[in-house]
Amino acid sequence: MKQAIYGLIFYIFLMLPPVISISESIMVLHMHMQMPLLVIVGMLFTPYLKEKFPGFFEKWNTNGVPGTLLFYIILIYWMMVPRAMDDAISTLSVEIFKFISLPFLAGVPLRDSWKKLSKRGQSTALISFAIVYGIVSLLYIASPNQLCNNYIVAEQKALGWTSLFTAIGILIYYVQSLFIEEELEE
């Protein structure tokens, strides 16, 4: 319950117009700060939602695969379709969809699914996660054209490099997880 309240406060904070305008003014902030924060908001809501609707998660996401898949679909949509970010800035309905899809269709299913996935499932998910970031970085670094009308090419390149660092970070996390046993349980 406490988490859900924190999540709600955070959610409202992210929706404040000045916060939106700052977090969308720079491409990197838009994709690598605002969007992950929205996913985290969803994660904070998860325990509360699971308490409220235990049957739903148990029934439809028993082994965590559908939830993880849903997470990936939302993630890839926002990161790999360049116009998604432009559309979010220029079209209100897309912006609203962003604020709903990232917490509830990415954050919630990810947290619900993670513990349900087998060790191998988690590894696969982590590696694909790194691959997605790797492809995104290639897309934005290598493209000679301006992909987003609202952001200049220099920002696009910056986004590509930060994505590459994220991909490397995830890979390092994965490698260390092979050697270091997880001791802290939730």
Add this chain to the structure above:
Amino acid sequence: MMKNKQQVIAIVLVMVFGFILYFVGTDGFKAFTAESARTLQLEQDRPTFPNVILEDSKERMYSFSEFEGKYVMLTFIYTACTDVCPQLEMNLAEVYKQIPDNYIGEEIVFLSISFDPDRDDIEALKKYSHYFNSDEETWRMTRIPDKQELQNLLDSFGVIVIPDNSGNFTHNSAFYLVDPEGKLVEVMDYTKIDEAAKKVNAILNKKVGE
């Protein structure tokens, strides 16, 4: 077993949702960038060229209706630009060469419009004409002195110009073809010269045939 079946249904539902999301989000897999979406939208909307006053490298002032009855192939540029514009104009020159001589000036006029009227004075436009060997008649280098008119034009043709801090602009580029009634009919990829020339020639042939 029952559980398993439900997982399969859940996965299928998620996939269907994903398909719909990507389908709607990319206009049926046709537009992955805002730029391609813009082009698609423009070709559906076919906005009319607003009646603005143009000033060309020969210091002539006229409104866009000067070109009534002819197709106009146009690009948006600024002469201080060092990357995209020279390429854009070079490619436009290539297209120009591929149009049969008897169409040039009669059926079609080429127009380069500067969106930087402050720095692009007559002198700069003249210089630019020389760079690209334009005859200043059937291919004219122009600017729009009135800022409000310029902005209206950029808005209606969906040209987004973002000034950066070092006096340059980031802008989207394309070939625009306006029909004899002043309506935008085609937005073409400026990197595909032959394709653009072929398209324009086909349209002109049709016009002459009528």
